[in-house]
Amino acid sequence: MAPVVESFRALDAQSNSSATRKTLLFISALLVILFVVASVALVQIASQQNKQAIKQGLFYVEKATQARQKSILATVGDYAFWGEAYRHLHVQVDTDWAYKRQNLGPSLFPDFAYEGVFVVDAGGHTTYAVVEGQQSSVGAQQWLMQDIQPLIEQARKQAEDEEPVVGFLLVGGQPALVALAALTPGSDPQIEAVEGPPSVLLFVDLLGPQKLQMLGQDFGIDELHVGERLATAQVRSSLVLPTLNGDPFLLRWHPAQPGDQLLYFILPLLGLAGVIVALITWLMLRRAITAAREMDASYSSLYASQSALAASEARFRDVAEAASDWIWETDAQLRLTYLSARFQVVTGHAESAWLGRPLDELVSCPGGLQAWLSKRSLHSSSKDSLQGQYLASDGRLRICMFALRHVEGVSGITGYRGIVSDITQEVEARARIEHLSLHDTLTGLPNRNRLQTFLEDKLSALPMTGEPLVMLSVDLDRFKSVNDSFGHETGDLVLGEVSQRLRVILRDGDLVARMGGDEFILIVSGISTQAEVKRLCERLIAGIEQPFEVDNQSIFIGASIGVAMAPADTCLAEELLRYADIALYEAKGAGRSTWCFYARDMKERVTERQQLENDLRQALSNNELRLCLQPRYSVNSQCMVAAEALVRWQHPQRGLLGPDSFIAIAETTGLIVPLSSWVLHTACMEAMTWHEALIVSVNLSPVEFQHGRLLARVKSALNDSGLPPSRLELELTESVMLGDAEGALVLMQDLKELGVRLSMDDFGTGYSSLSYLRKFPFDGLKIDRSFMADLHDSPDSQAIIKAIVGLGRALSLTVTAEGVETEQQLEVLRQCDCDEVQGYFLARPMDPDALRLLLQQ
Ligand code: C2E
Ligand code: CA
Numbered sequence: 001m002a003p004v005v006e007s008f009r010a011l012d013a014q015s016n017s018s019a020t021r022k023t024l025l026f027i028s029a030l031l032v033i034l035f036v037v038a039s040v041a042l043v044q045i046a047s048q049q050n051k052q053a054i055k056q057g058l059f060y061v062e063k064a065t066q067a068r069q070k071s072i073l074a075t076v077g078d079y080a081f082w083g084e085a086y087r088h089l090h091v092q093v094d095t096d097w098a099y100k101r102q103n104l105g106p107s108l109f110p111d112f113a114y115e116g117v118f119v120v121d122a123g124g125h126t127t128y129a130v131v132e133g134q135q136s137s138v139g140a141q142q143w144l145m146q147d148i149q150p151l152i153e154q155a156r157k158q159a160e161d162e163e164p165v166v167g168f169l170l171v172g173g174q175p176a177l178v179a180l181a182a183l184t185p186g187s188d189p190q191i192e193a194v195e196g197p198p199s200v201l202l203f204v205d206l207l208g209p210q211k212l213q214m215l216g217q218d219f220g221i222d223e224l225h226v227g228e229r230l231a232t233a234q235v236r237s238s239l240v241l242p243t244l245n246g247d248p249f250l251l252r253w254h255p256a257q258p259g260d261q262l263l264y265f266i267l268p269l270l271g272l273a274g275v276i277v278a279l280i281t282w283l284m285l286r287r288a289i290t291a292a293r294e295m296d297a298s299y300s301s302l303y304a305s306q307s308a309l310a311a312s313e314a315r316f317r318d319v320a321e322a323a324s325d326w327i328w329e330t331d332a333q334l335r336l337t338y339l340s341a342r343f344q345v346v347t348g349h350a351e352s353a354w355l356g357r358p359l360d361e362l363v364s365c366p367g368g369l370q371a372w373l374s375k376r377s378l379h380s381s382s383k384d385s386l387q388g389q390y391l392a393s394d395g396r397l398r399i400c401m402f403a404l405r406h407v408e409g410v411s412g413i414t415g416y417r418g419i420v421s422d423i424t425q426e427v428e429a430r431a432r433i434e435h436l437s438l439h440d441t442l443t444g445l446p447n448r449n450r451l452q453t454f455l456e457d458k459l460s461a462l463p464m465t466g467e468p469l470v471m472l473s474v475d476l477d478r479f480k481s482v483n484d485s486f487g488h489e490t491g492d493l494v495l496g497e498v499s500q501r502l503r504v505i506l507r508d509g510d511l512v513a514r515m516g517g518d519e520f521i522l523i524v525s526g527i528s529t530q531a532e533v534k535r536l537c538e539r540l541i542a543g544i545e546q547p548f549e550v551d552n553q554s555i556f557i558g559a560s561i562g563v564a565m566a567p568a569d570t571c572l573a574e575e576l577l578r579y580a581d582i583a584l585y586e587a588k589g590a591g592r593s594t595w596c597f598y599a600r601d602m603k604e605r606v607t608e609r610q611q612l613e614n615d616l617r618q619a620l621s622n623n624e625l626r627l628c629l630q631p632r633y634s635v636n637s638q639c640m641v642a643a644e645a646l647v648r649w650q651h652p653q654r655g656l657l658g659p660d661s662f663i664a665i666a667e668t669t670g671l672i673v674p675l676s677s678w679v680l681h682t683a684c685m686e687a688m689t690w691h692e693a694l695i696v697s698v699n700l701s702p703v704e705f706q707h708g709r710l711l712a713r714v715k716s717a718l719n720d721s722g723l724p725p726s727r728l729e730l731e732l733t734e735s736v737m738l739g740d741a742e743g744a745l746v747l748m749q750d751l752k753e754l755g756v757r758l759s760m761d762d763f764g765t766g767y768s769s770l771s772y773l774r775k776f777p778f779d780g781l782k783i784d785r786s787f788m789a790d791l792h793d794s795p796d797s798q799a800i801i802k803a804i805v806g807l808g809r810a811l812s813l814t815v816t817a818e819g820v821e822t823e824q825q826l827e828v829l830r831q832c833d834c835d836e837v838q839g840y841f842l843a844r845p846m847d848p849d850a851l852r853l854l855l856q857q
């Protein structure tokens with residue numbers, strides 16, 4: 001396209017009209033010159049013709065005068081050299097013979113228009129005169145008004161040769177042709193010549209204006225007349241004629257001027273033609289200039305449109321170079337004929353390597369490019385873009401969007417052109433977003449959304465496949481402690497690792513989804529018997545029980561699994577999830593690291609739990625809570641030093657319920673706060689009934705440490721009961737410190753400031769490092785009762801007890817052993833130097849009255 005633009009750029013719009021103008025001016029000048037030359041030539045020709053005509057006139061005038069002279073010469077000769085005339089006019093003048101018988105004289109005027117006929121004798125007398133046809137007595141000299149004697153003499157001299165004298169004379173200013181001849185007897189032998197000089201016959205032909213004109217007309221000469229001035233004798237169309245006596249005269253005529261006629265006739269025509277040509281030229285010039293201007297204008301507009309085209313080309317080029325897309329053109333066989341510069345940048349392939357090769361060799365589209373194109377030409381309405389892919393030079397697969405257009409020529413489709421946009425990132429981003437919406441960010445496992453569709457698809461396919469679907473609801477045991485002990489980052493790592501292990505155990509077609517927290521749902525197909533499911537559960541639990549190595553620490557967790565199956569239990573996704581959850585709850589309730597199949601009665605238990613929840617709300621206002629107190633004894637003195645408050649619920653239908661069946665519900669529902677307040681109040685009030693040295697200990701839930709205005713409630717219980725703070729002991733589990741350690745520390749310090757005692761409950765079950773004991777302001781610790789089980793015959797357990805006691809001693813803590821059920825246990829504890837003991841062997845939890853009674857004993 002560029003050369004076209006260049007050529008148009010080269011066009012100078014201005015030079016166009018000026019060139020036309022110059023050409024037309026040149027033509028006009030040529031025409032003018034032509035006209036001038038033609039005119040000059042015409043004038044030349046005309047003057048030539050005029051000259052010719054003048055020459056001719058002169059010739060004819062000469063001819064006319066000469067003819068007149070010849071005529072008079074012949075006539076005078078005829079009469080003079082005639083014997084009869086000699087006899088009758090010289091020898092004897094016989095006027096009768098001459099005039100009356102008309103032999104010589106009267107007929108000469110009408111026949112020849114000789115005005116004068118004279119005979120002059122030897123003495124010079126006129127012997128016979130006929131003037132204008134009438135006999136006259138006038139003398140020749142008198143009539144001619146001049147001396148003609150010399151001419152008479154000359155005529156006599158020439159008589160011998162019979163040669164008359166002929167010439168012009170001016171008579172009264174008028175030319176007259178005179179002819180003189182001496183009368184001779186001629187050839188007549190009968191007449192004898194007489195002595196003496198002969199008489200002379202004189203003919204006068206007066207050339208008056210009329211006669212001159214007629215003479216001229218005979219020879220085609222107009223207006224032959226006598227010229228007035230001799231000075232102008234040189235003037236053309238004039239003839240100077242000599243006279244016999246010397247004075248010349250001038251004959252003039254109106255010359256025929258054919259040249260002038262030519263000029264008169266042609267010149268106006270030529271002028272007219274010139275004017276017409278000039279007009280036409282002017283019009284042409286005007287039109288040509290207008291046309292040229294229009295052409296200029298159109299050229300300039302063309303140029304403008306061309307520069308617009310050039311600008312758009314430049315724009316196209318810029319866009320083509322700047323865009324991430326590359327532009328291509330092919331022939332009808334899809335062989336590449338053009339590739340924009342971006343091609344190389346985007347694909348990494350060399351342009352030259354691909355030009356001439358088929359486009360579909362580079363880019364593959366679903367179904368093939370050629371097939372798509374032919375289908376598209378059939379349905380013109382079909383879309384003109386499609387997705388394809390190609391390998392970049394670095395081997396990476398790129399996804400691209402094709403935009404296509406036919407290139408139409410006269411013979412139909414001559415090729416194709418289009419744009420290829422790289423949409424790899426877009427597609428990847430879309431895939432990422434889609435993945436994110438369906439997957440859990442932390443573990444990369446499918447999330448609840450993905451699970452939902454997967455489950456529904458599987459369930460709807462169930463009637464066709466006939467393959468049962470197993471849903472496993474997995475919950476990690478002790479995972480909360482991992483989070484609390486090692487922080488969330490470690491917890492996240494463990495969750496990631498758990499996901500990996502679960503995935504590895506399952507097959508590809510199965511699904512592992514994370515439901516949030518430490519809950520997972522597994523959907524497994526291809527197994528049907530309970531035995532197979534059991535084996536799977538065992539593998540899963542075993543897999544999770546493998547220690548997790550994080551930051552050089554081994555972390556142990558377990559898993560509980562609830563199993564529900566479709567179609568055995570239900571075919572509805574919602575119900576299946578709920579049943580698996582119920583089974584999980586069962587499994588958790590059944591102890592750690594176990595699984596449980598859903599059973600119909602579990603559903604009833606769940607409803608029971610819900611019922612219990614509702615009942616607990618009523619319990620407080622209905623005064624259904626009861627307080628039990630379990631004494632604590634000093635090992636050395638065997639005296640009761642404290643009593644632990646343990647809550648019971650006197651359920652109207654279910655009877656007396658222990659804390660294990662409702663504390664968890666109270667914690668999840670938030671009812672723990674008013675419940676705990678009630679225990680605090682009641683316990684402090686009870687303690688006020690005891691003797692002053694006896695301490696009352698109250699269990700606190702970790703939930704209360706996070707919210708629930710604990711400090712204020714403790715103050716209020718102390719104030720309301722009047723119990724000295726030193727007589728109140730609060731039992732906390734280590735999880736209190738693992739959550740928000742700083743907050744817990746502040747709260748514990750506040751409580752210590754109140755003056756209450758703090759002891760760590762269930763010591764040894766969690767992960768708390770012993771350093772917590774140093775850092776937190778505890779007054780005592782209570783060894784968990786699980787250590788008591790094999791205490792009497794296990795040296796290891798005894799060693800642990802001894803170590804804990806040693807630690808307590810070092811930190812000035814009162815060490816209490818819980819769950820002492822036998823004398824042996826008590827004996828070991830004594831040997832281990834344990835401070836205090838609590839357990840069924842010593843006293844079971846009892847109602848306040850029973851304790852009071854015990855104290856009285
Ligand atoms: P705990 O704090 O460890 O309480 C001691 C539990 O051990 C009591 O069970 C008690 O009956 C039991 N026990 C005492 N001596 C023996 C023994 O020799 N052998 C056996 N096997 N068990 C013995 P209880 O009353 O069922 O309480 C269970 C748990 O409920 C308590 O464990 C405590 O954590 C919680 N709890 C009880 N009352 C309250 C309360 O008012 N508030 C809060 N937050 N938790 C409470
Ligand atoms: Ca306790």
Ligand code: CA
Binds near residue numbers: 762782784785818
């Ligand atoms: Ca305990």
